[in-house]
Amino acid sequence: MSDQPTNEELRMLDELLADTATWAEPRAGLEDDVVRSVSDAPDAPRRPRSRARVALIVGGAVAAAIAIVVAVVGTTGRTQDAYNAQLVSTKVAPAAHASAGITRARSGFHVTLDAAGLPALTPGEYFEAWLKNAAGAGVPIGTFSSGSERVTLWSGVSPATFPIMTVTIETIGVGITSSDRIVLTGVVHAH
Amino acid sequence: MRVFYAEYGRLVYVVAFRVLRDHALAEEATQQTFVRAWQAADHLDQERDPVPWLATIAKRVAIDIHRREARRYANSLENVLSDDPAVIELPPDLEVLDRVWRVRRAIDDLPPEEATIMRLQHLDGLTHTEIAEKLGVALGTVKSRSHRAHTKLATALRHLQEQA
Numbered sequence: 569m570s571d572q573p574t575n576e577e578l579r580m581l582d583e584l585l586a587d588t589a590t591w592a593e594p595r596a597g598l599e600d601d602v603v604r605s606v607s608d609a610p611d612a613p614r615r616p617r618s619r620a621r622v623a624l625i626v627g628g629a630v631a632a633a634i635a636i637v638v639a640v641v642g643t644t645g646r647t648q649d650a651y652n653a654q655l656v657s658t659k660v661a662p663a664a665h666a667s668a669g670i671t672r673a674r675s676g677f678h679v680t681l682d683a684a685g686l687p688a689l690t691p692g693e694y695f696e697a698w699l700k701n702a703a704g705a706g707v708p709i710g711t712f713s714s715g716s717e718r719v720t721l722w723s724g725v726s727p728a729t730f731p732i733m734t735v736t737i738e739t740i741g742v743g744i745t746s747s748d749r750i751v752l753t754g755v756v757h758a759h
Numbered sequence: 760m761r762v763f764y765a766e767y768g769r770l771v772y773v774v775a776f777r778v779l780r781d782h783a784l785a786e787e788a789t790q791q792t793f794v795r796a797w798q799a800a801d802h803l804d805q806e807r808d809p810v811p812w813l814a815t816i817a818k819r820v821a822i823d824i825h826r827r828e829a830r831r832y833a834n835s836l837e838n839v840l841s842d843d844p845a846v847i848e849l850p851p852d853l854e855v856l857d858r859v860w861r862v863r864r865a866i867d868d869l870p871p872e873e874a875t876i877m878r879l880q881h882l883d884g885l886t887h888t889e890i891a892e893k894l895g896v897a898l899g900t901v902k903s904r905s906h907r908a909h910t911k912l913a914t915a916l917r918h919l920q921e922q923a
Contacts, residue, residue: 573914573917577913577917580858581862581909581912581913582881584858584862585862585880585881587859589773589776589780590777590863590866591863592772592773592785593772594769594772594785594786595782598772598786599761599765599768601786602760602764602793603761605793606760606793606794606797704760704761704762734762748765750765753762
């Protein structure tokens with residue numbers, strides 16, 4: 569089949585592009601409403617609440633390399649000793665990728681991050697790594713400025729309950745919560 | 760959930776708005792969609808693109824709300840004019856809704872300069888000449904970017920039909 573669109577395809581496309589629904593934009597506050605609705609919603613009846621923890625996570629790679637992962641925490645509450653994660657790019661940094669290894673230590677969780685393809689920072693910016701829980705609450709696990717070397721980070725929370733790892737670009741003096749400039753994202757798995 | 764919403768919230772909203780044509784109802788449908796997705800996440804195939812799965816939930820939720828709203832107005836239909844807001848269109852079929860989110864996703868994946876031209880051309884109704892003047896670029900540049908963008912969007916639609 570030719571790469572050039574047919575007249576029929578272009579006609580269909582024109583119809584869709586003329587439809588205002590195609591261009592609809594949700595208001596900014598809807599995200600908070602959605603998060604609140606999900607937080608308030610009961611789990612599905614077939615799943616005991618104490619067993620399941622669901623982590624939905626996205627990687628925005630060009631070829632729709634997207635992952636949604638279900639992470640289940642055991643009822644015993646026992647935490648694993650070693651974890652890893654493959655972090656994928658987002659639209660903010662399409663060339664970025666990374667792997668992370670996490671091990672339990674006496675003082676917390678030791679994290680090594682090997683990243684590549686991170687964008688250049690401008691003066692006043694830095695990278696910050698986070699672990700997040702399913703509700704989106706994030707805990708910072710360290711900051712760094714080079715996107716091409718192995719980085720050591722420390723987490724005070726367990727990846728078992730904060731299974732989403734992200735790396736963001738932050739600006740000095742602009743808040744202490746995660747910005748929306750996510751350059752890497754992925755789900756942490758127990759070995 | 761915020762990461763998930765940031766990636767897919769707009770697509771869900773577009774599907775909901777296409778069915779309901781009302782921002783308040785589309786917001787309600789978007790919230791319900793993410794709640795149901797959350798509750799049904801165990802059914803996800805982790806190896807596959809989650810967007811069709813999420814879009815299917817969005818379509819069902821929006822159509823349910825559409826039917827609910829239609830019932831609310833059912834008693835007043837006998838004596839109203841055809842352009843009365845109480846008269847509600849039938850929801851679009853599922854194939855149309857698939858095309859809507861597919862095209863919107865393709866638009867969002869366009870380079871910003873091409874997406875801007877698509878928006879100005881189709882949403883704002885500007886001609887190529889008007890776009891060139893507005894953006895301060897050559898007319899030929901606008902035409903070539905527009906052509907490139909249309910080809911990409913049509914290709915995205917073709918993939919949908921091939922999958923169907």
